[in-house]
Amino acid sequence: MAICTFAVMELQFYKYQGTGNDFVLIDNRQHTFSKNDTKLVARLCDRKFGIGADGLILLEEHPAVDFKMVYYNADGNQSSMCGNGGRCIVHFAEYLGMISKNTTFEAIDGLHEAKIERGCVHLKMNDVTNIQTEEDFAYLDTGSPHHVQLVENLADFNVFVNGRNIRNNRYGKAGANVNFVEKLEENTFAVRTYERGVEDETLSCGTGVTAVALAMFETGKATSNKVILQQPGGELQIHFNKIEKGYGDIYLIGPATQVFNGIITV
Template sequence: MRVDFTKMHGLGNDFVVLDARAAPLPAMDEATARAIADRRTGIGCDQLILLEPSDTADFRMRIFNHDGSEVEACGNASRAVALLHGSAARVETSGGVIAVEPRNGGASVDMGEPRFDWDAIPVAYAMDTLRMPVGWEGLEAPGAVNVGNPHVIFFVPDTDAIPLGEIGPEIESDPLFPERINVNIATIVDRQHIRLRVWERGAGLTRACGTGACATAVHAMRRGLVEREVTVTLPGGDLEIAWDEGNRIHMTGPATESFRGSFEWGDFA
């Protein structure tokens, strides 16, 4: 079976997008997603995105990380999908329904409402997620936010000074986080600007993470460190994050189509 794909990225966080809205594809599993995502023997991407029909929204978006695991949300992929779709839409994800709208070479995404309760992150036992009484190798008192997927956030004087490639896997898989966790290391530049690096659950170090930018910005707002609208600078570029009075997070940033192609499903299944 010959299958078309679109290669896209948001600030360097790249995706292979498969569109099964009009015609179904064979069932996607972890092994197939991992094979397609492999950068040496597959097409190569941080996440595989599968678009399908939805009973509750305009269409459904499923997200598979580089390791083949299926996850709930991806902000950068949401912008890429908005660009591909070409018009405003409501999109069903495993983390909830989001609203996307193409805009100026990218998209604006209504990411929904953040969740802060310990069992919504989730963490293994009850605790205050504003200043968690835990730490790893000098990283202390983080916060946690679920923005469709789970994030832990540390504020440090210099995000570049933290060996995130070493400590990220340890925190991601700590038993405190029964569903694993995305790890965000942030520096407050001023009240309108945050610098951020992210170790992404199931994908590793990434040039950009839209949900990480949302989670980090909202956590900084909760702590009173920044205004309700901020620029978050990641290695791949900038995202604009706002948390409105109705408790909804809005993310705006670029997305790009890289190229299109096709492959034989049996080569990766």
């Protein structure tokens, strides 16, 4: 039996990062990429045998809005909303000439509006109507499920071990992302996140910092509707309004950068 196989397709890809949360983006408007090939997605995201990324995103046509976002975790499975990925795909759509400075697109959790302003992508997240607060943590869904927990000495905290334990033992097979938080100033917090699907700490998580900002305001740890979140990969801002049932006009604000692009044989 032959031990060598030969590539059957060349695939154009674009590598993006948003505050260190990195993604492989593919223009799939012609449906050349198989959406059911989870092994290929996982291989492309592999940092030793592929391009390397926290996730893979397909940009596809949409009949009513500018485009559709299809997001996969690094394990190859389609997943819930990714905030940093959403900011990156907006930048990608502008790069492709599909949009100017404003856009509306569809993701797995519904429609999102976004704008590009002074080098930052302002991504509108869906309203959050329910925050479960317990004595030592909060739980809420900001497009993806998030556990938010205050800790001391975050820089030395073992995010991998503690995050994996909470993700699996508290939330079972479906899991949840786990955010560990330390207050730095009045409305500034440090955040480190263990992400399900990646099954490791990532340098940044957009839906995660959104969850942190809302949880900190809900529990009185933040006093402003503009919260700064500092992560290992950089700084993001969350702006929001308190509404009758929860929070609305929620914007995730930060940079998105194309790192490189190329062709890989698959």
